[in-house]
Amino acid sequence: MMFKKLASEAFGLSDIGQIIPPQDYDKVDSDDYVFHEDNEKIYFVIKSKKDEYCFTNLALIHLDGDSALSSKRVLKRYAYSSYSVSDVMLETAGTVDMDVEIKFSIGDTPFSIDVRKAQLEQLKDLYKALYKISDIKRHNNAYLKLSDESIEVAKETLSHAMPQSAALSTQFDQINLSVFNWKKDKLDEYKVRDFGFVFEKYLNN
Numbered sequence: 001m002m003f004k005k006l007a008s009e010a011f012g013l014s015d016i017g018q019i020i021p022p023q024d025y026d027k028v029d030s031d032d033y034v035f036h037e038d039n040e041k042i043y044f045v046i047k048s049k050k051d052e053y054c055f056t057n058l059a060l061i062h063l064d065g066d067s068a069l070s071s072k073r074v075l076k077r078y079a080y081s082s083y084s085v086s087d088v089m090l091e092t093a094g095t096v097d098m099d100v101e102i103k104f105s106i107g108d109t110p111f112s113i114d115v116r117k118a119q120l121e122q123l124k125d126l127y128k129a130l131y132k133i134s135d136i137k138r139h140n141n142a143y144l145k146l147s148d149e150s151i152e153v154a155k156e157t158l159s160h161a162m163p164q165s166a167a168l169s170t171q172f173d174q175i176n177l178s179v180f181n182w183k184k185d186k187l188d189e190y191k192v193r194d195f196g197f198v199f200e201k202y203l204n205n
Helices: 003-010 024-028 031-034 117-161 168-190 196-202
Strands: 044-049 050-058 059-065 073-079 087-089 100-105 108-117
Touching: 003 108, 024 031, 024 044, 031 044, 031 059, 031 073, 044 117, 044 196, 059 168, 100 117, 108 117, 117 196
Parallel strands: none
Antiparallel strands: 044 050, 050 059, 059 073, 087 100, 100 108
16 A cells, blocks of 8 residues: 555656535535635635645635645645736646646746646636636736826825925825825725636636
């Protein structure tokens, strides 16, 4: 038995993940770390002997195992609102391959997840969801950058437009209040926290 485990580790077979069906989400380890109390919901789970990747509406929860021979795991959580999602790719299988592969980065952390070739169609749905999240965040970040530039222009305009007779402290307070309210509106509009609507659209479970 130990020899089989070592051989599986050596050939990388232990890293081939399986997509877990929705009816079994409550049985995966990562379910214990989902904030159900705050309406966090699991949408996709890939489980191998070493790792578990749980995609919720709010974050990727990664149970990172160093080895298929050890039960020790490190819990890592990547909130979509705090990290960029980029470099989303899907690598299909060749004739003799046993697996397909989805690749992406969250922040500066690259992921490469092997999945059974028979589950390619389901993996395509995850690819579309992650690519859409990446596209939405890229679009929104561009708008937030423009809003920051607009703030600087507005601050300069307001500071020059204020009557010279007004107290400097009053000018400062008015300018900063205007900037705060304007940027808060933009953050609420473009800083998406919950991507459940994306998973609902693209995952055909």
